[in-house]
Amino acid sequence: PKSGWRGVLVDEGRHFMGEATIKRFIDTMALYKYNVLHWHLTEDQGWRVEIKKHPKLTQVGAWRTEPDGTRYGGFYTQAQIKRIVKYAKDRGVTIVPEIEMPGHCSSALASYPELGCRRAKIEVPTNWGVFTDVYCAGRESTFEFLEDVLDEVIPLFESPYFHIGGDEVPKTNWKACADCQRRMKAEGLADEHELQSWFIRRIQSYLAKNNRTLVGWDEILEGGLAKGAVVQVWQDIERAIPAVKAGSPVILSPQSHLYLNRPAESLSMRNVYEHVLLPAGVTAKDVLGHEVTLWSEHITPDNLFARFLPRGIAAAEMFWSDPPRDWASFSKRMDAHLAWMDEQGIPYGPADAAISTASLESLTAQGVGRVHVETGLKDIVVRYSLDGRLPTARSPKVSGSVDFPIGKTLTIRPFRDGKPVDWPKVFRSASHLGYGRPVELNRPPAERYSRAGFNGLADGFTGSEDFDDGMWMGWQGTDLVATVDLGAVRPVRSVTLTCLHQMRSWIYLPKRVRIEVSENGVDWVLLGEASHAIDERDDRTLIQPFNVTKAAQARFVRATAESFGKLPVWHLGAGGDTWIFADELIVR
Numbered sequence: 001p002k003s004g005w006r007g008v009l010v011d012e013g014r015h016f017m018g019e020a021t022i023k024r025f026i027d028t029m030a031l032y033k034y035n036v037l038h039w040h041l042t043e044d045q046g047w048r049v050e051i052k053k054h055p056k057l058t059q060v061g062a063w064r065t066e067p068d069g070t071r072y073g074g075f076y077t078q079a080q081i082k083r084i085v086k087y088a089k090d091r092g093v094t095i096v097p098e099i100e101m102p103g104h105c106s107s108a109l110a111s112y113p114e115l116g117c118r119r120a121k122i123e124v125p126t127n128w129g130v131f132t133d134v135y136c137a138g139r140e141s142t143f144e145f146l147e148d149v150l151d152e153v154i155p156l157f158e159s160p161y162f163h164i165g166g167d168e169v170p171k172t173n174w175k176a177c178a179d180c181q182r183r184m185k186a187e188g189l190a191d192e193h194e195l196q197s198w199f200i201r202r203i204q205s206y207l208a209k210n211n212r213t214l215v216g217w218d219e220i221l222e223g224g225l226a227k228g229a230v231v232q233v234w235q236d237i238e239r240a241i242p243a244v245k246a247g248s249p250v251i252l253s254p255q256s257h258l259y260l261n262r263p264a265e266s267l268s269m270r271n272v273y274e275h276v277l278l279p280a281g282v283t284a285k286d287v288l289g290h291e292v293t294l295w296s297e298h299i300t301p302d303n304l305f306a307r308f309l310p311r312g313i314a315a316a317e318m319f320w321s322d323p324p325r326d327w328a329s330f331s332k333r334m335d336a337h338l339a340w341m342d343e344q345g346i347p348y349g350p351a352d353a354a355i356s357t358a359s360l361e362s363l364t365a366q367g368v369g370r371v372h373v374e375t376g377l378k379d380i381v382v383r384y385s386l387d388g389r390l391p392t393a394r395s396p397k398v399s400g401s402v403d404f405p406i407g408k409t410l411t412i413r414p415f416r417d418g419k420p421v422d423w424p425k426v427f428r429s430a431s432h433l434g435y436g437r438p439v440e441l442n443r444p445p446a447e448r449y450s451r452a453g454f455n456g457l458a459d460g461f462t463g464s465e466d467f468d469d470g471m472w473m474g475w476q477g478t479d480l481v482a483t484v485d486l487g488a489v490r491p492v493r494s495v496t497l498t499c500l501h502q503m504r505s506w507i508y509l510p511k512r513v514r515i516e517v518s519e520n521g522v523d524w525v526l527l528g529e530a531s532h533a534i535d536e537r538d539d540r541t542l543i544q545p546f547n548v549t550k551a552a553q554a555r556f557v558r559a560t561a562e563s564f565g566k567l568p569v570w571h572l573g574a575g576g577d578t579w580i581f582a583d584e585l586i587v588r
Helices: 019-031 078-090 106-111 140-156 172-176 178-187 192-209 237-245 269-273 304-308 311-320 327-344
Strands: 005-011 036-040 063-065 071-073 094-101 161-165 213-217 230-233 250-252 287-294 356-363 368-375 381-385 401-405 410-416 425-429 439-441 473-476 480-501 512-518 525-530 542-562 579-587
Touching (some): 005 019, 036 287, 094 140, 140 192, 192 213, 237 250, 287 304, 368 410, 401 410, 525 542
Parallel strands (some): 094 161, 230 250
Antiparallel strands (some): 381 410, 410 425, 480 579
């Protein structure tokens, strides 16, 4: 093989796959001569491995409460992990565990708050991104805990490599932490980047005592590379060059070509197949191998295989063979693979298109929403429901498009052979007096978050917890003033402007929302103000209605949302402009 390390990362922190799914995945890896399963077992959103000395990691850290109130999660017992490791070994696959540190550890801090600099009680997050709470590098108790964890995890795996992550570590809390600052002074460290490098070297030393080689993402280059560590390059393939110059072997996983969690419409099978394996100046002897990734923000057991296949077959051949590679030949040979997967019932996805796409059209004159659906494979069937429940294999089928009355919730989901193959898409709507009426804004929204222009606050559609779902409108660095014309003087009893809070994406709730009404558009009367009690550090994704209830006669209704202002000094983007995200100005 061209690559000795032919790996796949499966992220179980965001979504738990379970023993049956991971074993079936190992079978598929082995078929295509992948030989390393990089098993990402801890994340902000979930801790997936039993640690007997610290039981709260699975009692608390393995579970999260989703926005709809459901409890989600799971973990592997040590006995299960031993079974899975043997199962993989019997099929020629080595499992390399990843226990993330010093960042991406919210699930551990939710279990044991004393491990963080702030020692604050937090919840296991339900949203994705980079969190400012990380392990405290200044207190010895942190390392005692981590060594306890390593002492229990290392014996479960036979791999000589142990992955510690090391990526995306905000230094905000370290800068404000007296313990971390004392540590820096005692160790003669110039800044927090060097503190991270010191942290990595300390863990590396402990792993070396246990005959394990540390592997970390390319951020471990920052602040000085721990000599002898393996660098897994993900940000840019060129970052392999300084690692190689420092004498460290590398694993190449550039997000541009090997992140198979990316949908096929943005990373096609041909993109993967024709990827150049090595950057200029790096030779095969410098590289342990290559690895594709399946980060699971949007991957569950339902669509794990559809994201991996067929693009994972292209990567497998690329990892095995010398260039130049013949795309025409490969494309012809793929027919046999697809036929075989059909026989085996393996739910693969499209090679260069989305599993399904859904575009929304607002037909305000008819009082309906229309969702247009296309699929990336002919045998994918999209089904829908209007009762708020997930569609099943027996739910009605979408034939090109489906209309639904404003006020209802439409949920669609693609199926293949009667099984779901991707995430559901949910379209929520609300009927009210301002629906379909013209809205005047003090300033246009950002182009990316413009919805349907000035009518986006009165099209009947409401947003989800995903700020990028196409339902939200966004303004950065300004107050929002929105005025809806009801067309005639009407009795009004309540006005609601719904906004989004997602601190780590710079999206903050307005400080307050003022509601005014007018019969003529000239003389205005204050109906009332609404505020909120959400802490600025709250890192949950929250949908917050700003509601004013008071009877009045009005033709015009104006909502003024006062911007939070600049990002706080403790924030990663300190001093930057915050965003206001709003979805609908509801008048009843």
